[in-house]
Amino acid sequence: MKLYTSSLAPNPRRVTIFLAEKGITVPTVEIDLAKKENLFPEFLRRNPLGRVPVLEFDDGSYLAESVAICRYFEGTHPEPPLFGRGAREQADVEMWNRRMEYEVLGNVTGCFRHTHPYWKGRIEQVGAYGDLCRRTLEERMAWLDGEIAGRSFIAGERFTVADITAVTAFDLGRVARIRIPETLANLTKWYAAVSARPSVVSTSPARKSA
Amino acid sequence: MKLYTSSLAPNPRRVTIFLAEKGITVPTVEIDLAKKENLFPEFLRRNPLGRVPVLEFDDGSYLAESVAICRYFEGTHPEPPLFGRGAREQADVEMWNRRMEYEVLGNVTGCFRHTHPYWKGRIEQVGAYGDLCRRTLEERMAWLDGEIAGRSFIAGERFTVADITAVTAFDLGRVARIRIPETLANLTKWYAAVSARPSVVSTSPARKSA
Numbered sequence: 001m002k003l004y005t006s007s008l009a010p011n012p013r014r015v016t017i018f019l020a021e022k023g024i025t026v027p028t029v030e031i032d033l034a035k036k037e038n039l040f041p042e043f044l045r046r047n048p049l050g051r052v053p054v055l056e057f058d059d060g061s062y063l064a065e066s067v068a069i070c071r072y073f074e075g076t077h078p079e080p081p082l083f084g085r086g087a088r089e090q091a092d093v094e095m096w097n098r099r100m101e102y103e104v105l106g107n108v109t110g111c112f113r114h115t116h117p118y119w120k121g122r123i124e125q126v127g128a129y130g131d132l133c134r135r136t137l138e139e140r141m142a143w144l145d146g147e148i149a150g151r152s153f154i155a156g157e158r159f160t161v162a163d164i165t166a167v168t169a170f171d172l173g174r175v176a177r178i179r180i181p182e183t184l185a186n187l188t189k190w191y192a193a194v195s196a197r198p199s200v201v202s203t204s205p206a207r208k209s210a
Numbered sequence: 211m212k213l214y215t216s217s218l219a220p221n222p223r224r225v226t227i228f229l230a231e232k233g234i235t236v237p238t239v240e241i242d243l244a245k246k247e248n249l250f251p252e253f254l255r256r257n258p259l260g261r262v263p264v265l266e267f268d269d270g271s272y273l274a275e276s277v278a279i280c281r282y283f284e285g286t287h288p289e290p291p292l293f294g295r296g297a298r299e300q301a302d303v304e305m306w307n308r309r310m311e312y313e314v315l316g317n318v319t320g321c322f323r324h325t326h327p328y329w330k331g332r333i334e335q336v337g338a339y340g341d342l343c344r345r346t347l348e349e350r351m352a353w354l355d356g357e358i359a360g361r362s363f364i365a366g367e368r369f370t371v372a373d374i375t376a377v378t379a380f381d382l383g384r385v386a387r388i389r390i391p392e393t394l395a396n397l398t399k400w401y402a403a404v405s406a407r408p409s410v411v412s413t414s415p416a417r418k419s420a
Binding site for chain 1: 258259273274275277278279281282284285286296297298300301302304305308309313324334336338339342353356357
Protein backbone atom coordinates (compact mmCIF):
# COMPACT_ATOMS: atom_id res chain seq x y z
CA MET A 1 0.00 0.00 0.00
CA LYS A 2 1.26 3.46 -0.92
CA LEU A 3 -0.18 6.96 -0.50
CA TYR A 4 0.55 9.51 -3.21
CA THR A 5 0.31 12.85 -1.48
CA SER A 6 1.42 16.49 -1.49
CA SER A 7 2.27 17.67 1.97
CA LEU A 8 1.48 21.35 1.35
CA ALA A 9 -1.99 20.82 -0.16
CA PRO A 10 -5.17 20.86 1.94
CA ASN A 11 -6.95 17.69 0.78
CA PRO A 12 -3.95 15.38 1.21
CA ARG A 13 -3.48 16.97 4.61
CA ARG A 14 -6.95 15.84 5.66
CA VAL A 15 -5.84 12.24 5.10
CA THR A 16 -2.50 12.78 6.85
CA ILE A 17 -4.22 14.24 9.93
CA PHE A 18 -6.74 11.38 9.87
CA LEU A 19 -3.98 8.74 9.75
CA ALA A 20 -2.06 10.46 12.55
CA GLU A 21 -5.20 10.51 14.76
CA LYS A 22 -5.65 6.78 14.08
CA GLY A 23 -1.97 6.01 14.64
CA ILE A 24 -1.67 4.45 11.18
CA THR A 25 1.54 4.66 9.14
CA VAL A 26 1.38 4.30 5.36
CA PRO A 27 4.39 4.66 3.00
CA THR A 28 4.01 7.89 1.04
CA VAL A 29 5.22 9.23 -2.30
CA GLU A 30 5.41 13.02 -2.52
CA ILE A 31 3.85 14.52 -5.66
CA ASP A 32 5.18 18.00 -6.42
CA LEU A 33 2.21 20.10 -7.50
CA ALA A 34 4.43 23.12 -8.32
CA LYS A 35 6.17 20.92 -10.91
CA LYS A 36 2.74 19.65 -12.03
CA GLU A 37 3.74 16.07 -11.30
CA ASN A 38 0.03 15.42 -10.75
CA LEU A 39 -0.47 15.93 -14.49
CA PHE A 40 2.33 13.56 -15.55
CA PRO A 41 1.05 10.54 -17.52
CA GLU A 42 2.09 8.04 -14.82
CA PHE A 43 0.09 9.97 -12.25
CA LEU A 44 -2.96 10.37 -14.51
CA ARG A 45 -2.97 6.59 -14.83
CA ARG A 46 -3.63 6.50 -11.08
CA ASN A 47 -6.19 9.29 -11.07
CA PRO A 48 -7.27 10.68 -14.47
CA LEU A 49 -8.56 13.79 -12.68
CA GLY A 50 -4.97 14.62 -11.70
CA ARG A 51 -5.75 15.05 -8.02
CA VAL A 52 -3.95 14.07 -4.86
CA PRO A 53 -4.19 12.11 -2.65
CA VAL A 54 -4.43 8.66 -4.22
CA LEU A 55 -4.08 5.41 -2.30
CA GLU A 56 -2.46 2.56 -4.22
CA PHE A 57 -3.31 -0.98 -3.08
CA ASP A 58 -0.98 -3.94 -3.38
CA ASP A 59 -3.16 -5.42 -6.14
CA GLY A 60 -2.43 -2.33 -8.24
CA SER A 61 -5.86 -0.76 -7.82
CA TYR A 62 -6.36 2.85 -6.73
CA LEU A 63 -8.61 4.87 -4.47
CA ALA A 64 -8.95 8.65 -4.87
CA GLU A 65 -10.85 11.34 -2.90
CA SER A 66 -9.61 12.27 0.58
CA VAL A 67 -12.77 11.33 2.43
CA ALA A 68 -13.04 8.02 0.58
CA ILE A 69 -9.49 7.20 1.69
CA CYS A 70 -10.32 8.23 5.27
CA ARG A 71 -13.45 6.09 5.20
CA TYR A 72 -11.42 3.10 4.02
CA PHE A 73 -9.14 3.41 7.04
CA GLU A 74 -12.13 3.94 9.36
CA GLY A 75 -13.33 0.55 8.13
CA THR A 76 -9.99 -1.21 8.66
CA HIS A 77 -9.05 0.64 11.88
CA PRO A 78 -12.31 1.59 13.66
CA GLU A 79 -10.64 3.09 16.77
CA PRO A 80 -10.86 5.91 17.61
CA PRO A 81 -14.03 6.46 15.57
CA LEU A 82 -13.64 9.62 13.48
CA PHE A 83 -16.89 9.17 11.52
CA GLY A 84 -19.04 8.50 14.60
CA ARG A 85 -20.53 5.35 16.15
CA GLY A 86 -23.97 3.97 15.25
CA ALA A 87 -26.47 5.15 12.63
CA ARG A 88 -27.51 8.46 14.20
CA GLU A 89 -24.07 9.66 15.29
CA GLN A 90 -22.57 8.66 11.94
CA ALA A 91 -25.29 10.65 10.19
CA ASP A 92 -24.62 13.68 12.41
CA VAL A 93 -20.88 13.49 11.65
CA GLU A 94 -21.69 13.18 7.94
CA MET A 95 -23.87 16.29 8.19
CA TRP A 96 -21.17 18.29 9.95
CA ASN A 97 -18.40 17.12 7.69
CA ARG A 98 -20.47 18.10 4.66
CA ARG A 99 -21.32 21.45 6.15
CA MET A 100 -17.61 22.04 6.76
CA GLU A 101 -16.90 21.04 3.16
CA TYR A 102 -19.62 23.03 1.46
CA GLU A 103 -19.92 26.06 3.75
CA VAL A 104 -16.30 26.46 4.87
CA LEU A 105 -13.75 24.57 2.75
CA GLY A 106 -15.71 25.16 -0.48
CA ASN A 107 -15.80 28.90 0.07
CA VAL A 108 -12.17 29.07 1.20
CA THR A 109 -11.11 27.09 -1.86
CA GLY A 110 -13.28 29.21 -4.17
CA CYS A 111 -11.75 32.37 -2.76
CA PHE A 112 -8.19 31.01 -2.92
CA ARG A 113 -8.42 29.57 -6.42
CA HIS A 114 -10.24 32.50 -7.99
CA THR A 115 -8.36 35.38 -6.34
CA HIS A 116 -4.83 34.19 -5.46
CA PRO A 117 -1.86 34.84 -7.80
CA TYR A 118 -0.71 31.22 -7.35
CA TRP A 119 -3.59 30.06 -9.57
CA LYS A 120 -3.13 32.72 -12.25
CA GLY A 121 -2.40 30.89 -15.50
CA ARG A 122 -3.03 27.53 -13.82
CA ILE A 123 -6.81 27.76 -13.91
CA GLU A 124 -9.37 30.13 -15.42
CA GLN A 125 -9.94 32.57 -12.56
CA VAL A 126 -13.26 34.38 -12.05
CA GLY A 127 -12.40 37.08 -9.51
CA ALA A 128 -16.03 38.06 -8.85
CA TYR A 129 -16.78 34.45 -7.85
CA GLY A 130 -13.78 34.41 -5.50
CA ASP A 131 -15.02 37.62 -3.88
CA LEU A 132 -18.51 36.14 -3.49
CA CYS A 133 -16.98 33.09 -1.77
CA ARG A 134 -15.10 35.36 0.64
CA ARG A 135 -18.27 37.21 1.60
CA THR A 136 -20.27 34.00 1.91
CA LEU A 137 -17.55 32.57 4.13
CA GLU A 138 -17.85 35.55 6.49
CA GLU A 139 -21.54 34.76 6.96
CA ARG A 140 -20.83 31.07 7.44
CA MET A 141 -18.18 31.72 10.08
CA ALA A 142 -20.73 33.75 12.09
CA TRP A 143 -23.29 30.92 11.73
CA LEU A 144 -20.74 28.29 12.76
CA ASP A 145 -19.67 30.30 15.79
CA GLY A 146 -23.25 30.12 17.05
CA GLU A 147 -23.66 26.43 16.26
CA ILE A 148 -20.63 25.28 18.24
CA ALA A 149 -21.40 27.38 21.35
CA GLY A 150 -20.98 25.19 24.42
CA ARG A 151 -19.38 22.22 22.72
CA SER A 152 -15.79 21.15 22.24
CA PHE A 153 -15.80 20.05 18.62
CA ILE A 154 -17.66 20.73 15.40
CA ALA A 155 -19.97 17.71 15.65
CA GLY A 156 -20.21 17.47 19.46
CA GLU A 157 -17.95 16.29 22.26
CA ARG A 158 -15.77 14.07 20.12
CA PHE A 159 -13.05 15.05 17.64
CA THR A 160 -14.15 13.86 14.18
CA VAL A 161 -13.43 14.15 10.50
CA ALA A 162 -15.53 17.36 10.54
CA ASP A 163 -12.86 19.03 12.70
CA ILE A 164 -10.18 17.82 10.30
CA THR A 165 -12.02 19.36 7.35
CA ALA A 166 -12.61 22.63 9.19
CA VAL A 167 -9.09 23.15 10.55
CA THR A 168 -7.60 22.32 7.15
CA ALA A 169 -9.93 24.85 5.56
CA PHE A 170 -9.08 27.65 7.99
CA ASP A 171 -5.35 26.97 7.64
CA LEU A 172 -5.70 27.15 3.86
CA GLY A 173 -7.66 30.37 4.35
CA ARG A 174 -4.62 32.02 5.88
CA VAL A 175 -2.94 31.87 2.46
CA ALA A 176 -5.86 33.85 1.04
CA ARG A 177 -5.77 36.29 3.99
CA ILE A 178 -8.89 34.83 5.54
CA ARG A 179 -8.90 35.01 9.34
CA ILE A 180 -11.46 33.97 11.93
CA PRO A 181 -12.59 37.29 13.45
CA GLU A 182 -11.68 37.58 17.15
CA THR A 183 -15.28 38.58 17.84
CA LEU A 184 -16.27 34.97 17.03
CA ALA A 185 -15.17 33.68 20.42
CA ASN A 186 -16.40 30.08 20.09
CA LEU A 187 -14.79 29.55 16.73
CA THR A 188 -11.57 31.24 17.86
CA LYS A 189 -11.39 28.97 20.92
CA TRP A 190 -12.13 25.85 18.86
CA TYR A 191 -9.49 26.78 16.27
CA ALA A 192 -6.81 27.32 18.94
CA ALA A 193 -7.62 24.01 20.64
CA VAL A 194 -7.70 21.93 17.46
CA SER A 195 -4.60 23.64 16.07
CA ALA A 196 -2.65 22.43 19.11
CA ARG A 197 -3.33 18.74 18.45
CA PRO A 198 -0.15 16.84 17.50
CA SER A 199 -1.76 15.58 14.25
CA VAL A 200 -2.52 19.14 13.20
CA VAL A 201 0.81 20.66 14.36
CA SER A 202 2.91 18.02 12.60
CA THR A 203 1.07 18.55 9.29
CA SER A 204 0.92 22.35 9.42
CA PRO A 205 1.70 23.87 6.00
CA ALA A 206 3.53 26.74 7.76
CA ARG A 207 5.84 24.20 9.40
CA LYS A 208 6.27 22.17 6.20
CA SER A 209 7.19 25.13 4.01
CA ALA A 210 9.58 26.63 6.62
CA MET B 211 -40.21 11.01 12.14
CA LYS B 212 -40.93 13.57 9.42
CA LEU B 213 -39.07 14.59 6.27
CA TYR B 214 -39.25 18.24 5.21
CA THR B 215 -38.70 18.18 1.49
CA SER B 216 -39.34 19.99 -1.80
CA SER B 217 -40.30 17.59 -4.52
CA LEU B 218 -38.99 19.69 -7.41
CA ALA B 219 -35.50 20.33 -5.96
CA PRO B 220 -32.53 18.10 -6.72
CA ASN B 221 -31.10 17.45 -3.26
CA PRO B 222 -34.39 16.41 -1.65
CA ARG B 223 -34.93 14.19 -4.69
CA ARG B 224 -31.72 12.29 -3.90
CA VAL B 225 -33.24 11.30 -0.55
CA THR B 226 -36.62 10.44 -2.11
CA ILE B 227 -34.98 8.15 -4.69
CA PHE B 228 -32.85 6.58 -1.93
CA LEU B 229 -35.90 5.86 0.22
CA ALA B 230 -37.80 4.41 -2.76
CA GLU B 231 -34.87 2.09 -3.57
CA LYS B 232 -34.86 0.93 0.07
CA GLY B 233 -38.63 0.57 0.19
CA ILE B 234 -38.86 2.96 3.15
CA THR B 235 -41.86 5.27 3.66
CA VAL B 236 -41.43 8.42 5.76
CA PRO B 237 -44.16 11.04 6.30
CA THR B 238 -43.21 14.20 4.40
CA VAL B 239 -43.96 17.91 4.67
CA GLU B 240 -43.63 19.85 1.42
CA ILE B 241 -41.65 23.09 1.68
CA ASP B 242 -42.46 25.52 -1.15
CA LEU B 243 -39.15 27.04 -2.26
CA ALA B 244 -40.88 29.41 -4.72
CA LYS B 245 -42.69 30.93 -1.71
CA LYS B 246 -39.36 30.89 0.20
CA GLU B 247 -40.89 28.76 2.95
CA ASN B 248 -37.35 27.49 3.56
CA LEU B 249 -36.49 30.95 4.89
CA PHE B 250 -39.49 31.19 7.25
CA PRO B 251 -38.46 31.38 10.94
CA GLU B 252 -40.02 28.00 11.81
CA PHE B 253 -38.01 26.35 9.07
CA LEU B 254 -34.77 28.12 10.00
CA ARG B 255 -35.22 26.68 13.49
CA ARG B 256 -34.89 23.24 11.87
CA ASN B 257 -31.99 24.18 9.61
CA PRO B 258 -30.47 27.64 10.06
CA LEU B 259 -28.94 27.32 6.59
CA GLY B 260 -32.46 27.29 5.11
CA ARG B 261 -31.91 24.15 3.08
CA VAL B 262 -34.08 21.16 2.33
CA PRO B 263 -34.27 18.29 3.04
CA VAL B 264 -34.36 18.08 6.83
CA LEU B 265 -35.29 14.96 8.78
CA GLU B 266 -37.11 15.57 12.07
CA PHE B 267 -36.82 12.86 14.71
CA ASP B 268 -39.49 12.07 17.28
CA ASP B 269 -37.32 13.55 20.04
CA GLY B 270 -37.46 16.93 18.24
CA SER B 271 -33.89 16.79 16.93
CA TYR B 272 -33.01 17.41 13.28
CA LEU B 273 -30.70 16.04 10.63
CA ALA B 274 -29.84 18.06 7.51
CA GLU B 275 -27.78 17.30 4.38
CA SER B 276 -29.15 14.81 1.84
CA VAL B 277 -26.30 12.34 2.05
CA ALA B 278 -26.32 12.42 5.86
CA ILE B 279 -30.03 11.54 5.78
CA CYS B 280 -29.34 8.76 3.28
CA ARG B 281 -26.54 7.42 5.43
CA TYR B 282 -28.84 7.38 8.46
CA PHE B 283 -31.29 5.14 6.60
CA GLU B 284 -28.45 2.96 5.29
CA GLY B 285 -27.62 2.35 8.96
CA THR B 286 -31.18 1.52 9.98
CA HIS B 287 -32.12 -0.36 6.76
CA PRO B 288 -28.93 -1.91 5.36
CA GLU B 289 -30.61 -3.76 2.46
CA PRO B 290 -30.11 -3.25 -0.40
CA PRO B 291 -26.73 -1.62 0.32
CA LEU B 292 -26.54 1.71 -1.51
CA PHE B 293 -23.23 2.79 0.06
CA GLY B 294 -21.45 -0.51 -0.62
CA ARG B 295 -20.51 -3.49 1.55
CA GLY B 296 -17.22 -3.78 3.45
CA ALA B 297 -14.39 -1.27 3.83
CA ARG B 298 -13.05 -1.29 0.27
CA GLU B 299 -16.38 -1.26 -1.56
CA GLN B 300 -17.73 1.44 0.76
CA ALA B 301 -14.63 3.53 0.03
CA ASP B 302 -15.09 3.04 -3.72
CA VAL B 303 -18.73 4.11 -3.50
CA GLU B 304 -17.68 7.13 -1.44
CA MET B 305 -15.13 8.04 -4.12
CA TRP B 306 -17.68 7.75 -6.92
CA ASN B 307 -20.40 9.58 -5.06
CA ARG B 308 -17.98 12.42 -4.33
CA ARG B 309 -16.81 12.50 -7.93
CA MET B 310 -20.45 12.74 -9.03
CA GLU B 311 -21.00 15.54 -6.53
CA TYR B 312 -17.91 17.57 -7.28
CA GLU B 313 -17.40 16.90 -10.98
CA VAL B 314 -21.02 16.58 -12.15
CA LEU B 315 -23.61 17.92 -9.69
CA GLY B 316 -21.35 20.76 -8.56
CA ASN B 317 -20.80 21.98 -12.10
CA VAL B 318 -24.46 21.53 -13.07
CA THR B 319 -25.53 23.47 -9.98
CA GLY B 320 -22.92 26.18 -10.59
CA CYS B 321 -24.14 26.58 -14.16
CA PHE B 322 -27.82 26.56 -13.18
CA ARG B 323 -27.51 28.97 -10.26
CA HIS B 324 -25.20 31.44 -11.97
CA THR B 325 -26.80 31.54 -15.43
CA HIS B 326 -30.52 30.68 -15.07
CA PRO B 327 -33.19 33.42 -14.80
CA TYR B 328 -34.84 31.54 -11.89
CA TRP B 329 -31.96 32.61 -9.63
CA LYS B 330 -31.86 36.22 -10.75
CA GLY B 331 -32.54 38.37 -7.70
CA ARG B 332 -32.49 35.28 -5.45
CA ILE B 333 -28.73 34.97 -5.31
CA GLU B 334 -25.77 37.02 -6.49
CA GLN B 335 -25.11 35.54 -9.92
CA VAL B 336 -21.65 35.47 -11.48
CA GLY B 337 -22.34 34.57 -15.12
CA ALA B 338 -18.68 33.96 -15.98
CA TYR B 339 -18.49 31.35 -13.24
CA GLY B 340 -21.64 29.64 -14.53
CA ASP B 341 -20.12 29.51 -18.01
CA LEU B 342 -16.91 28.04 -16.60
CA CYS B 343 -18.94 25.33 -14.85
CA ARG B 344 -20.72 24.50 -18.12
CA ARG B 345 -17.39 24.07 -19.95
CA THR B 346 -15.88 22.07 -17.10
CA LEU B 347 -18.92 19.82 -17.09
CA GLU B 348 -18.43 19.06 -20.78
CA GLU B 349 -14.91 17.81 -20.01
CA ARG B 350 -16.15 15.80 -17.04
CA MET B 351 -18.89 14.12 -19.06
CA ALA B 352 -16.26 12.93 -21.57
CA TRP B 353 -14.08 11.65 -18.71
CA LEU B 354 -17.02 9.86 -17.07
CA ASP B 355 -18.05 8.25 -20.34
CA GLY B 356 -14.63 6.57 -20.49
CA GLU B 357 -14.66 5.55 -16.83
CA ILE B 358 -17.96 3.68 -16.98
CA ALA B 359 -17.18 1.79 -20.22
CA GLY B 360 -18.11 -1.85 -19.75
CA ARG B 361 -19.95 -1.49 -16.48
CA SER B 362 -23.62 -1.08 -15.60
CA PHE B 363 -23.45 1.60 -12.94
CA ILE B 364 -21.26 4.52 -11.89
CA ALA B 365 -19.40 2.62 -9.16
CA GLY B 366 -19.48 -0.87 -10.70
CA GLU B 367 -22.11 -3.58 -11.14
CA ARG B 368 -24.38 -2.41 -8.35
CA PHE B 369 -26.74 0.58 -8.30
CA THR B 370 -25.54 2.93 -5.55
CA VAL B 371 -25.91 6.41 -4.14
CA ALA B 372 -23.42 7.55 -6.82
CA ASP B 373 -26.00 6.75 -9.51
CA ILE B 374 -28.63 8.67 -7.54
CA THR B 375 -26.38 11.74 -7.38
CA ALA B 376 -25.52 11.52 -11.07
CA VAL B 377 -29.03 11.02 -12.44
CA THR B 378 -30.34 13.82 -10.25
CA ALA B 379 -27.58 16.08 -11.56
CA PHE B 380 -28.24 15.31 -15.23
CA ASP B 381 -31.99 15.80 -14.76
CA LEU B 382 -31.32 19.17 -13.14
CA GLY B 383 -29.00 19.93 -16.03
CA ARG B 384 -31.92 19.73 -18.46
CA VAL B 385 -33.33 22.90 -16.86
CA ALA B 386 -30.06 24.66 -17.71
CA ARG B 387 -30.08 23.18 -21.24
CA ILE B 388 -27.30 20.75 -20.43
CA ARG B 389 -27.56 17.48 -22.35
CA ILE B 390 -25.37 14.39 -22.43
CA PRO B 391 -23.95 14.41 -25.99
CA GLU B 392 -25.10 11.39 -28.05
CA THR B 393 -21.45 10.76 -28.95
CA LEU B 394 -20.89 9.72 -25.32
CA ALA B 395 -22.43 6.30 -25.85
CA ASN B 396 -21.66 4.78 -22.43
CA LEU B 397 -23.05 7.73 -20.51
CA THR B 398 -26.10 7.92 -22.78
CA LYS B 399 -26.82 4.22 -22.22
CA TRP B 400 -26.33 4.51 -18.46
CA TYR B 401 -28.62 7.57 -18.29
CA ALA B 402 -31.41 5.81 -20.21
CA ALA B 403 -31.17 2.70 -18.03
CA VAL B 404 -31.12 4.54 -14.71
CA SER B 405 -33.85 6.96 -15.81
CA ALA B 406 -36.18 3.98 -16.31
CA ARG B 407 -35.94 2.80 -12.69
CA PRO B 408 -39.26 3.20 -10.83
CA SER B 409 -37.56 5.27 -8.08
CA VAL B 410 -36.28 7.71 -10.68
CA VAL B 411 -39.45 7.82 -12.81
CA SER B 412 -41.74 8.46 -9.84
CA THR B 413 -39.59 11.37 -8.60
CA SER B 414 -38.94 12.95 -11.99
CA PRO B 415 -39.24 16.77 -11.83
CA ALA B 416 -40.79 16.76 -15.33
CA ARG B 417 -43.55 14.46 -14.05
CA LYS B 418 -44.00 16.42 -10.80
CA SER B 419 -44.34 19.80 -12.48
CA ALA B 420 -46.70 18.48 -15.19
